[in-house]
Amino acid sequence: MPQFVLLGTCDSKLDELLYLRSQILASGGERCEVTFVDVGRSPVDHEHITVRQDILTTKYAPGAGAKDVQNLSRGDVIKYMIECASKWLAEAYQLGLKDPKQAIHGIINAGGTGGTSLASGVMRNVLPIGLPKLIVSTNASGDMRPVVGETDITMMYSVCDVAGLNYLLRRILSNAAGAIVGMAKAYEGSLAAEPKGESHSHQKRVGLTMFGVTTPCVDKVREYLESNYPIECFVFHCTGAGGRALERLVSEGVLEAVLDITTTEICDQLCGGVMDAGPHRLEAPLEAGIPYIISLGATDMVNFGPKPTVPEKYKSRKLFEHNPTVTLMRTTPEECAAIGAFIVDKVKQFATDKAKVELVLPLGGVSMIATPDGPFYDAAADDAIFSSVRNGLKGFDVQLVEDARTINDEGFAVDIAKRLVRLMGLD
Numbered sequence: 001m002p003q004f005v006l007l008g009t010c011d012s013k014l015d016e017l018l019y020l021r022s023q024i025l026a027s028g029g030e031r032c033e034v035t036f037v038d039v040g041r042s043p044v045d046h047e048h049i050t051v052r053q054d055i056l057t058t059k060y061a062p063g064a065g066a067k068d069v070q071n072l073s074r075g076d077v078i079k080y081m082i083e084c085a086s087k088w089l090a091e092a093y094q095l096g097l098k099d100p101k102q103a104i105h106g107i108i109n110a111g112g113t114g115g116t117s118l119a120s121g122v123m124r125n126v127l128p129i130g131l132p133k134l135i136v137s138t139n140a141s142g143d144m145r146p147v148v149g150e151t152d153i154t155m156m157y158s159v160c161d162v163a164g165l166n167y168l169l170r171r172i173l174s175n176a177a178g179a180i181v182g183m184a185k186a187y188e189g190s191l192a193a194e195p196k197g198e199s200h201s202h203q204k205r206v207g208l209t210m211f212g213v214t215t216p217c218v219d220k221v222r223e224y225l226e227s228n229y230p231i232e233c234f235v236f237h238c239t240g241a242g243g244r245a246l247e248r249l250v251s252e253g254v255l256e257a258v259l260d261i262t263t264t265e266i267c268d269q270l271c272g273g274v275m276d277a278g279p280h281r282l283e284a285p286l287e288a289g290i291p292y293i294i295s296l297g298a299t300d301m302v303n304f305g306p307k308p309t310v311p312e313k314y315k316s317r318k319l320f321e322h323n324p325t326v327t328l329m330r331t332t333p334e335e336c337a338a339i340g341a342f343i344v345d346k347v348k349q350f351a352t353d354k355a356k357v358e359l360v361l362p363l364g365g366v367s368m369i370a371t372p373d374g375p376f377y378d379a380a381a382d383d384a385i386f387s388s389v390r391n392g393l394k395g396f397d398v399q400l401v402e403d404a405r406t407i408n409d410e411g412f413a414v415d416i417a418k419r420l421v422r423l424m425g426l427d
Helices: 010-028 053-059 074-098 113-126 167-193 212-228 241-251 265-271 283-288 333-350 379-392 410-423
Strands: 003-008 033-038 106-111 133-137 154-157 204-210 231-237 257-262 292-297 301-304 319-323 326-330 357-362 399-403
Touching: 003 010, 003 074, 003 113, 003 167, 010 033, 010 106, 010 167, 033 053, 033 074, 053 074, 074 113, 106 113, 106 167, 113 133, 133 167, 154 167, 204 212, 204 241, 212 231, 212 257, 212 292, 212 410, 231 241, 241 257, 241 283, 257 410, 265 301, 265 333, 283 333, 292 333, 292 410, 333 357, 333 379, 357 379, 357 410, 379 399, 399 410
Parallel strands: 003 033, 003 106, 106 133, 133 154, 204 231, 204 257, 257 292, 292 357, 357 399
Antiparallel strands: 301 326, 319 326
Protein backbone atom coordinates (compact mmCIF):
# COMPACT_ATOMS: atom_id res chain seq x y z
CA MET A 1 0.00 0.00 0.00
CA PRO A 2 1.96 3.06 -1.16
CA GLN A 3 1.75 6.07 1.15
CA PHE A 4 2.51 9.59 0.03
CA VAL A 5 3.26 12.99 1.50
CA LEU A 6 1.87 15.95 -0.43
CA LEU A 7 3.52 19.23 0.58
CA GLY A 8 1.97 22.48 -0.53
CA THR A 9 1.09 26.08 0.23
CA CYS A 10 -2.66 25.74 0.67
CA ASP A 11 -3.30 29.48 1.09
CA SER A 12 -2.28 30.04 -2.55
CA LYS A 13 -2.48 26.65 -4.33
CA LEU A 14 -5.32 24.76 -2.64
CA ASP A 15 -7.38 23.90 -5.71
CA GLU A 16 -4.34 22.72 -7.68
CA LEU A 17 -3.04 20.65 -4.76
CA LEU A 18 -6.45 19.06 -4.16
CA TYR A 19 -6.58 18.08 -7.81
CA LEU A 20 -3.09 16.57 -7.55
CA ARG A 21 -4.18 14.68 -4.44
CA SER A 22 -7.23 13.29 -6.24
CA GLN A 23 -5.08 12.11 -9.13
CA ILE A 24 -2.62 10.34 -6.81
CA LEU A 25 -5.50 8.54 -5.14
CA ALA A 26 -6.96 7.61 -8.53
CA SER A 27 -3.65 6.27 -9.82
CA GLY A 28 -2.62 4.58 -6.58
CA GLY A 29 -5.73 2.52 -6.05
CA GLU A 30 -8.07 1.98 -3.11
CA ARG A 31 -5.39 1.30 -0.49
CA CYS A 32 -3.26 4.31 -1.42
CA GLU A 33 -3.02 7.03 1.24
CA VAL A 34 -2.00 10.70 0.96
CA THR A 35 -0.86 12.77 3.93
CA PHE A 36 -1.56 16.36 2.86
CA VAL A 37 0.67 18.87 4.69
CA ASP A 38 0.01 22.62 4.52
CA VAL A 39 3.23 24.65 4.50
CA GLY A 40 1.72 28.00 3.51
CA ARG A 41 1.95 31.36 5.27
CA SER A 42 -1.64 31.33 6.54
CA PRO A 43 -3.57 28.37 8.00
CA VAL A 44 -6.28 26.87 5.80
CA ASP A 45 -9.14 24.74 7.08
CA HIS A 46 -10.11 21.91 4.72
CA GLU A 47 -11.28 18.36 5.34
CA HIS A 48 -8.51 16.83 3.19
CA ILE A 49 -5.62 18.69 4.85
CA THR A 50 -4.00 16.15 7.19
CA VAL A 51 -1.41 18.37 8.89
CA ARG A 52 -2.50 21.99 9.21
CA GLN A 53 -0.10 24.90 8.97
CA ASP A 54 -0.84 26.06 12.53
CA ILE A 55 0.02 22.57 13.83
CA LEU A 56 3.39 22.73 12.07
CA THR A 57 4.18 26.19 13.42
CA THR A 58 3.30 25.33 17.03
CA LYS A 59 3.96 21.65 17.73
CA TYR A 60 6.93 21.48 15.34
CA ALA A 61 8.35 24.95 15.88
CA PRO A 62 12.16 24.91 16.03
CA GLY A 63 14.31 26.46 18.71
CA ALA A 64 12.74 28.83 21.22
CA GLY A 65 9.18 28.33 20.03
CA ALA A 66 6.56 29.48 17.55
CA LYS A 67 6.96 32.66 15.54
CA ASP A 68 4.26 34.92 14.19
CA VAL A 69 4.49 33.76 10.58
CA GLN A 70 2.20 36.54 9.37
CA ASN A 71 4.79 39.19 10.26
CA LEU A 72 7.78 37.46 8.66
CA SER A 73 9.19 38.44 5.26
CA ARG A 74 8.57 36.06 2.36
CA GLY A 75 12.12 34.70 2.55
CA ASP A 76 11.92 34.20 6.31
CA VAL A 77 8.55 32.46 6.01
CA ILE A 78 10.11 29.93 3.63
CA LYS A 79 13.09 29.35 5.94
CA TYR A 80 10.84 28.98 8.99
CA MET A 81 8.39 26.62 7.30
CA ILE A 82 11.29 24.49 6.03
CA GLU A 83 12.38 24.05 9.66
CA CYS A 84 8.87 23.24 10.91
CA ALA A 85 8.02 20.86 8.07
CA SER A 86 11.42 19.17 8.28
CA LYS A 87 10.86 18.45 11.95
CA TRP A 88 7.45 16.94 11.20
CA LEU A 89 8.72 14.91 8.24
CA ALA A 90 11.70 13.55 10.20
CA GLU A 91 9.31 12.30 12.89
CA ALA A 92 6.97 10.76 10.31
CA TYR A 93 9.82 9.10 8.41
CA GLN A 94 11.34 7.60 11.57
CA LEU A 95 7.92 6.32 12.61
CA GLY A 96 7.64 4.61 9.22
CA LEU A 97 10.98 2.89 9.73
CA LYS A 98 9.67 1.33 12.93
CA ASP A 99 6.21 0.51 11.59
CA PRO A 100 6.01 -0.47 7.89
CA LYS A 101 2.29 0.32 7.90
CA GLN A 102 3.21 3.97 8.35
CA ALA A 103 6.14 4.05 5.94
CA ILE A 104 6.48 6.87 3.41
CA HIS A 105 6.97 5.69 -0.17
CA GLY A 106 6.93 9.01 -2.02
CA ILE A 107 6.73 12.78 -1.55
CA ILE A 108 5.43 15.36 -4.02
CA ASN A 109 4.91 19.12 -4.32
CA ALA A 110 3.55 21.52 -6.91
CA GLY A 111 4.05 25.26 -6.93
CA GLY A 112 6.04 28.30 -7.93
CA THR A 113 9.56 29.35 -7.05
CA GLY A 114 8.80 29.89 -3.36
CA GLY A 115 7.00 26.58 -2.98
CA THR A 116 9.77 24.81 -4.89
CA SER A 117 12.43 26.29 -2.60
CA LEU A 118 10.43 25.31 0.47
CA ALA A 119 9.56 21.76 -0.59
CA SER A 120 13.02 20.95 -1.90
CA GLY A 121 14.58 22.22 1.33
CA VAL A 122 12.42 19.83 3.33
CA MET A 123 13.09 16.89 1.02
CA ARG A 124 16.85 17.45 1.01
CA ASN A 125 17.00 17.94 4.78
CA VAL A 126 15.19 14.78 5.78
CA LEU A 127 14.74 12.03 3.23
CA PRO A 128 17.42 9.57 2.12
CA ILE A 129 18.58 9.22 -1.45
CA GLY A 130 16.46 6.56 -3.10
CA LEU A 131 13.07 7.50 -1.65
CA PRO A 132 11.00 9.00 -4.53
CA LYS A 133 10.76 12.80 -4.52
CA LEU A 134 8.96 14.83 -7.21
CA ILE A 135 8.36 18.56 -7.62
CA VAL A 136 6.13 20.09 -10.28
CA SER A 137 7.56 23.59 -10.61
CA THR A 138 7.22 26.74 -12.67
CA ASN A 139 11.01 27.08 -12.81
CA ALA A 140 11.96 23.44 -13.46
CA SER A 141 13.34 24.34 -16.88
CA GLY A 142 16.00 26.61 -15.35
CA ASP A 143 19.13 25.99 -13.28
CA MET A 144 18.04 23.39 -10.76
CA ARG A 145 21.36 22.92 -8.96
CA PRO A 146 20.26 24.86 -5.83
CA VAL A 147 16.99 22.91 -5.77
CA VAL A 148 18.16 19.36 -6.44
CA GLY A 149 21.61 19.63 -4.86
CA GLU A 150 23.21 16.23 -4.37
CA THR A 151 19.88 14.43 -4.03
CA ASP A 152 17.56 12.53 -6.39
CA ILE A 153 14.69 15.04 -6.50
CA THR A 154 12.85 14.70 -9.82
CA MET A 155 11.75 18.00 -11.39
CA MET A 156 8.78 18.40 -13.75
CA TYR A 157 8.15 21.69 -15.52
CA SER A 158 4.57 22.89 -15.07
CA VAL A 159 4.67 24.85 -18.39
CA CYS A 160 1.90 27.19 -17.28
CA ASP A 161 1.81 28.62 -13.78
CA VAL A 162 0.31 26.64 -10.93
CA ALA A 163 -2.34 29.30 -10.64
CA GLY A 164 -5.77 28.11 -11.67
CA LEU A 165 -6.71 24.77 -13.18
CA ASN A 166 -6.95 24.45 -16.96
CA TYR A 167 -6.77 21.49 -19.31
CA LEU A 168 -2.95 21.71 -19.64
CA LEU A 169 -2.19 21.98 -15.92
CA ARG A 170 -4.66 19.19 -15.18
CA ARG A 171 -2.84 16.95 -17.64
CA ILE A 172 0.57 17.80 -16.20
CA LEU A 173 -0.58 17.27 -12.62
CA SER A 174 -2.20 14.00 -13.66
CA ASN A 175 1.08 12.92 -15.26
CA ALA A 176 2.94 13.91 -12.10
CA ALA A 177 0.56 11.83 -10.01
CA GLY A 178 1.14 8.83 -12.27
CA ALA A 179 4.89 9.37 -12.04
CA ILE A 180 5.07 9.53 -8.24
CA VAL A 181 2.70 6.56 -7.89
CA GLY A 182 4.81 4.51 -10.29
CA MET A 183 8.04 5.44 -8.51
CA ALA A 184 6.52 4.74 -5.09
CA LYS A 185 5.21 1.32 -6.11
CA ALA A 186 8.64 0.39 -7.47
CA TYR A 187 10.27 1.67 -4.25
CA GLU A 188 7.80 -0.22 -2.05
CA GLY A 189 8.44 -3.37 -4.07
CA SER A 190 12.20 -3.03 -3.74
CA LEU A 191 11.89 -2.67 0.04
CA ALA A 192 9.73 -5.78 0.24
CA ALA A 193 12.28 -7.74 -1.83
CA GLU A 194 15.16 -7.00 0.57
CA PRO A 195 16.06 -9.75 3.04
CA LYS A 196 14.72 -9.08 6.52
CA GLY A 197 17.18 -7.25 8.71
CA GLU A 198 19.24 -6.12 5.71
CA SER A 199 18.82 -2.80 3.95
CA HIS A 200 21.42 -3.63 1.31
CA SER A 201 23.10 -6.60 -0.35
CA HIS A 202 25.90 -8.62 1.25
CA GLN A 203 28.41 -6.95 -1.06
CA LYS A 204 30.68 -4.24 0.31
CA ARG A 205 29.75 -0.85 -1.12
CA VAL A 206 32.67 1.25 -2.38
CA GLY A 207 32.53 4.82 -3.68
CA LEU A 208 34.80 5.85 -6.56
CA THR A 209 35.25 9.38 -7.96
CA MET A 210 35.74 9.90 -11.69
CA PHE A 211 36.18 12.57 -14.34
CA GLY A 212 36.61 12.16 -18.09
CA VAL A 213 40.38 12.51 -17.75
CA THR A 214 40.59 9.79 -15.07
CA THR A 215 38.08 7.38 -16.60
CA PRO A 216 40.62 4.67 -17.63
CA CYS A 217 41.88 4.46 -14.05
CA VAL A 218 38.44 4.27 -12.48
CA ASP A 219 37.15 1.76 -15.02
CA LYS A 220 40.10 -0.53 -14.30
CA VAL A 221 39.70 -0.14 -10.53
CA ARG A 222 36.00 -0.98 -10.77
CA GLU A 223 36.67 -4.00 -13.00
CA TYR A 224 39.37 -5.30 -10.65
CA LEU A 225 37.35 -4.84 -7.45
CA GLU A 226 34.09 -6.28 -8.73
CA SER A 227 35.74 -9.21 -10.51
CA ASN A 228 37.78 -10.37 -7.55
CA TYR A 229 35.92 -9.41 -4.38
CA PRO A 230 32.37 -9.16 -3.00
CA ILE A 231 32.35 -5.46 -3.81
CA GLU A 232 29.76 -3.25 -5.49
CA CYS A 233 31.14 0.03 -6.85
CA PHE A 234 29.32 3.35 -6.94
CA VAL A 235 30.99 5.77 -9.36
CA PHE A 236 30.46 9.51 -8.84
CA HIS A 237 31.10 12.03 -11.61
CA CYS A 238 32.95 14.96 -10.04
CA THR A 239 30.62 17.71 -11.17
CA GLY A 240 30.17 19.28 -7.74
CA ALA A 241 26.93 17.43 -7.02
CA GLY A 242 28.82 14.16 -7.51
CA GLY A 243 31.24 14.84 -4.69
CA ARG A 244 28.47 16.03 -2.40
CA ALA A 245 26.41 12.92 -3.19
CA LEU A 246 29.34 10.67 -2.31
CA GLU A 247 29.83 12.45 1.01
CA ARG A 248 26.12 12.28 1.78
CA LEU A 249 25.96 8.54 1.09
CA VAL A 250 28.92 8.05 3.42
CA SER A 251 27.06 10.02 6.11
CA GLU A 252 23.93 7.93 5.53
CA GLY A 253 25.95 4.73 6.01
CA VAL A 254 25.44 3.52 2.45
CA LEU A 255 29.12 3.53 1.44
CA GLU A 256 31.56 1.41 3.45
CA ALA A 257 34.81 2.51 1.78
CA VAL A 258 35.91 5.22 -0.64
CA LEU A 259 38.62 5.38 -3.25
CA ASP A 260 38.72 9.12 -3.96
CA ILE A 261 40.77 8.94 -7.12
CA THR A 262 39.51 12.25 -8.52
CA THR A 263 39.62 15.28 -6.23
CA THR A 264 39.21 17.92 -8.95
CA GLU A 265 36.23 19.58 -7.25
CA ILE A 266 38.67 21.12 -4.75
CA CYS A 267 40.20 23.10 -7.64
CA ASP A 268 36.80 24.61 -8.46
CA GLN A 269 36.14 25.36 -4.79
CA LEU A 270 39.38 27.30 -4.45
CA CYS A 271 39.45 28.98 -7.88
CA GLY A 272 35.79 29.73 -8.57
CA GLY A 273 35.01 26.99 -11.10
CA VAL A 274 31.53 25.72 -11.90
CA MET A 275 31.95 22.20 -10.49
CA ASP A 276 32.47 23.14 -6.87
CA ALA A 277 31.48 20.55 -4.27
CA GLY A 278 31.73 23.06 -1.42
CA PRO A 279 34.19 23.63 1.43
CA HIS A 280 33.46 20.33 3.22
CA ARG A 281 34.78 17.99 0.53
CA LEU A 282 36.70 14.97 1.98
CA GLU A 283 35.26 15.41 5.47
CA ALA A 284 32.57 12.70 5.61
CA PRO A 285 34.80 9.66 4.84
CA LEU A 286 37.49 10.94 7.18
CA GLU A 287 35.01 11.49 10.02
CA ALA A 288 33.33 8.14 9.40
CA GLY A 289 36.63 6.29 9.92
CA ILE A 290 36.01 4.01 6.94
CA PRO A 291 38.77 2.79 4.60
CA TYR A 292 39.62 5.88 2.56
CA ILE A 293 42.24 6.43 -0.13
CA ILE A 294 42.76 9.91 -1.54
CA SER A 295 44.56 10.64 -4.80
CA LEU A 296 44.99 13.76 -6.94
CA GLY A 297 43.05 12.95 -10.09
CA ALA A 298 42.29 15.96 -12.33
CA THR A 299 43.79 18.50 -9.92
CA ASP A 300 45.42 20.02 -13.00
CA MET A 301 42.19 21.77 -13.98
CA VAL A 302 39.42 24.19 -13.07
CA ASN A 303 36.09 23.83 -14.92
CA PHE A 304 34.10 26.54 -16.66
CA GLY A 305 31.30 26.53 -19.21
CA PRO A 306 31.67 27.52 -22.89
CA LYS A 307 34.83 29.52 -23.55
CA PRO A 308 33.10 32.93 -23.61
CA THR A 309 31.90 32.32 -20.03
CA VAL A 310 35.41 32.03 -18.58
CA PRO A 311 35.86 34.95 -16.12
CA GLU A 312 37.76 37.90 -17.53
CA LYS A 313 40.58 37.55 -14.99
CA TYR A 314 41.32 34.08 -16.41
CA LYS A 315 41.12 34.86 -20.13
CA SER A 316 44.93 34.91 -20.52
CA ARG A 317 45.42 31.57 -18.73
CA LYS A 318 46.10 28.22 -20.40
CA LEU A 319 42.64 27.05 -21.51
CA PHE A 320 41.52 23.82 -23.12
CA GLU A 321 38.11 23.24 -24.70
CA HIS A 322 37.14 19.81 -23.41
CA ASN A 323 33.91 20.03 -25.41
CA PRO A 324 31.66 22.89 -26.61
CA THR A 325 30.12 23.31 -23.15
CA VAL A 326 33.16 22.70 -20.91
CA THR A 327 36.36 24.76 -20.85
CA LEU A 328 39.25 23.66 -18.63
CA MET A 329 41.84 25.99 -17.11
CA ARG A 330 45.26 24.70 -16.06
CA THR A 331 46.00 25.21 -12.37
CA THR A 332 49.15 27.20 -11.55
CA PRO A 333 51.89 26.13 -9.10
CA GLU A 334 50.43 28.53 -6.52
CA GLU A 335 46.94 27.09 -6.94
CA CYS A 336 48.27 23.54 -6.82
CA ALA A 337 50.06 24.27 -3.56
CA ALA A 338 46.78 25.55 -2.12
CA ILE A 339 44.92 22.45 -3.33
CA GLY A 340 47.48 20.23 -1.63
CA ALA A 341 47.20 22.30 1.56
CA PHE A 342 43.39 21.90 1.47
CA ILE A 343 43.74 18.11 1.34
CA VAL A 344 46.34 18.03 4.11
CA ASP A 345 44.22 20.28 6.32
CA LYS A 346 41.15 18.07 5.91
CA VAL A 347 43.12 14.92 6.73
CA LYS A 348 44.66 16.47 9.84
CA GLN A 349 41.40 17.93 11.08
CA PHE A 350 38.92 15.15 10.36
CA ALA A 351 40.69 11.76 10.25
CA THR A 352 39.21 9.76 13.13
CA ASP A 353 41.07 6.55 12.23
CA LYS A 354 44.42 7.42 10.66
CA ALA A 355 45.21 3.75 10.02
CA LYS A 356 42.29 3.67 7.53
CA VAL A 357 43.54 6.67 5.50
CA GLU A 358 46.11 6.62 2.69
CA LEU A 359 47.19 9.25 0.16
CA VAL A 360 48.58 8.14 -3.19
CA LEU A 361 50.46 10.59 -5.43
CA PRO A 362 50.60 9.71 -9.17
CA LEU A 363 53.92 11.40 -9.93
CA GLY A 364 53.72 10.60 -13.66
CA GLY A 365 50.62 12.74 -14.19
CA VAL A 366 47.31 13.48 -12.48
CA SER A 367 45.16 13.26 -15.63
CA MET A 368 45.31 12.04 -19.22
CA ILE A 369 46.10 15.59 -20.43
CA ALA A 370 48.73 16.36 -17.76
CA THR A 371 51.33 13.84 -18.96
CA PRO A 372 54.54 15.04 -20.69
CA ASP A 373 52.94 14.98 -24.15
CA GLY A 374 49.62 16.50 -23.00
CA PRO A 375 48.31 20.07 -23.28
CA PHE A 376 48.21 20.54 -19.49
CA TYR A 377 51.66 19.19 -18.70
CA ASP A 378 53.31 21.51 -16.15
CA ALA A 379 56.13 20.01 -14.11
CA ALA A 380 56.31 23.01 -11.76
CA ALA A 381 52.58 22.82 -10.97
CA ASP A 382 52.78 19.07 -10.39
CA ASP A 383 55.78 19.48 -8.13
CA ALA A 384 53.91 22.15 -6.17
CA ILE A 385 50.97 19.91 -5.31
CA PHE A 386 53.14 16.86 -4.59
CA SER A 387 55.43 18.91 -2.34
CA SER A 388 52.47 20.53 -0.60
CA VAL A 389 50.99 17.15 0.34
CA ARG A 390 54.37 15.57 1.12
CA ASN A 391 55.57 18.40 3.37
CA GLY A 392 52.18 18.98 4.95
CA LEU A 393 51.91 15.38 6.13
CA LYS A 394 55.41 15.12 7.58
CA GLY A 395 55.15 13.82 11.11
CA PHE A 396 51.46 12.98 10.70
CA ASP A 397 50.76 9.28 11.03
CA VAL A 398 48.95 8.47 7.77
CA GLN A 399 50.32 6.41 4.91
CA LEU A 400 51.69 8.46 1.99
CA VAL A 401 52.52 6.58 -1.20
CA GLU A 402 54.45 8.11 -4.11
CA ASP A 403 53.96 6.23 -7.38
CA ALA A 404 56.04 7.14 -10.43
CA ARG A 405 53.30 6.12 -12.89
CA THR A 406 50.50 8.23 -14.36
CA ILE A 407 47.09 8.02 -12.78
CA ASN A 408 45.65 6.20 -15.83
CA ASP A 409 48.40 3.57 -15.95
CA GLU A 410 46.76 0.16 -15.64
CA GLY A 411 49.28 -1.00 -13.06
CA PHE A 412 48.66 2.13 -10.97
CA ALA A 413 44.92 1.43 -11.04
CA VAL A 414 45.31 -2.20 -9.96
CA ASP A 415 47.76 -1.32 -7.21
CA ILE A 416 45.58 1.43 -5.74
CA ALA A 417 42.63 -0.98 -5.82
CA LYS A 418 44.72 -3.57 -3.95
CA ARG A 419 45.56 -0.93 -1.35
CA LEU A 420 41.86 -0.35 -0.72
CA VAL A 421 41.25 -4.10 -0.47
CA ARG A 422 43.91 -4.34 2.23
CA LEU A 423 42.40 -1.43 4.17
CA MET A 424 39.02 -3.16 3.97
CA GLY A 425 40.48 -6.40 5.33
CA LEU A 426 39.46 -8.40 2.25
CA ASP A 427 42.93 -9.60 1.27
